[in-house]
Amino acid sequence: MTLPKVLTIAGSDSGGGAGIQADLKTFQELDTYGLSVITAITAQNTVGVQAVHPVSLNGLNDQLESVFTDIKVDAVKTGMLVSADYIQSISTYIRDYNVNKLVIDPVLGSTSGSELTKNEAIDELKNSLWPLATVVTPNLIEAARMLGWASINTVSEMEKAVYQLHEWGAKSILLKGGHLPGGESVDLLYDGHTLTHFPMKRIDQPHTHGTGCTLASAIAAGLAKGNSIHDAVSMAKDFVTCAIREGFSIGEGSGPLNHSAYRHRQ
Template identity: 45%
Template sequence: MTPIALTIAGTDPTGGAGMQADTKTFAALGVYGASVVTALVAQNTTGVQAVHDIPAAFVRRQMDSVFDDLKVDAVKIGMLSVPEVIETVAAGLAAHRARNVVIDPVMVAASGDPLLRPEAVATLRDTLLPMALVITPNLPEAAALLDAPMACSEEEMASQGAALLELGPRAVLMKGGHGSGAESVDLLVTMGGVTRLAAPRLPTKNTHGTGCTLSSAIAAGLARGQDLGRAVAVAKDYLTKALAAADDIEIGRGHGPVHHFHAVWPELERARA
């Protein structure tokens, strides 16, 4: 069977983040990607210029179209900016008995522009997070969900991960990209304990779409039948390599994207040589 993953997210017309980054990641990792658009976002590597929310009823129509036809093995959820869309997505997931749900609680773009309206935070926290196999907040997002200061140590990250676990998801991946130090440390927090995943902190400004890429890579692994721990570890490795190769491509004037096809393009070049 062909593994299929669905992204439910906003767009990035320059292709570095959002559903475009998600489907690139799915493809790079050998998974067929489907998509449901929740918002049309005018953005580029320098920032977000405008957001047009898709009506909730049409979001549900898109979900029904996908689930009625495709056998979806995993779902990645990204930008959901308004309460009505969050509630609609939650209802659609329940109606179609979606499995392997990965939620990236997108609140702020890499440029610093807000993507989640303040009134939608409670709806996301109370309605959608309990449906997740895993949520993947960065440090500012975890703090916002808990209405707490941002974690500044691994101990505080683990504590906040445990607090988020009480909101209903089966696992929490606390992402340490906003931290400091020579290593970028993520913590996978489950009822069974805490797993530490570390990688070198890479000196690149091309970090556009890192959160989208990591969460969709996890969904790709789950769609391929990996257990959660393996899917997270493989996704972390994939993102690290995509970041390491980010400076090999020149995209935009601001914070460029990671190199989603870092393993594919060199092979194509060698085949053409």
């Protein structure tokens, strides 16, 4: 038996709900084989991020070299990338090893509001890694920050944003509308030709830690299995919806998703 192989390049979450830990759980649940390159070790729990300790640049490169020289990776998902130097190295490996299925989750902050990526990394992300992406999955806060806008508060503003974000070279943009006001959340997928709306009634659930990581990882798993971008996004949204509905408390703050909910439903 051979499983599609998906690599996550992201930070480690000591609380287990987001980052590398959420990615690997997602890959496992979707019948793909997960590999990992850790960019940073975070000290975090359900109430917030207390500290971020990046690995050395040599440590990052050693991990990338080890994986890519031995294993044919079917898809890559990136999360917390820390700095411009890290992004340059990752971009080089993505190009040199002909990775053609890349999902970028542009992690600029945590659910609790902690900033996780340095400001100078944003330009490098847009210039070197973004044009290599199959899809980039910003939320409204991340999209506004990258565009230099004060905020994005309506579906009309989302549509303007997704077109502008697409101009930076990624094949597709999935703009997530979870922060929209009101009782409905709408995600927009634009592939350069078609704009697809994915509306969903908002789930009244406080335990949503790791939602963005999980969605991007599920998309990467779908792409690794040969799905189209539209089908991969549709499946990933179904996966995350099930996981949110059965999110649970493990501490004093926002608890994690239940990554096994999708499999149990089937």
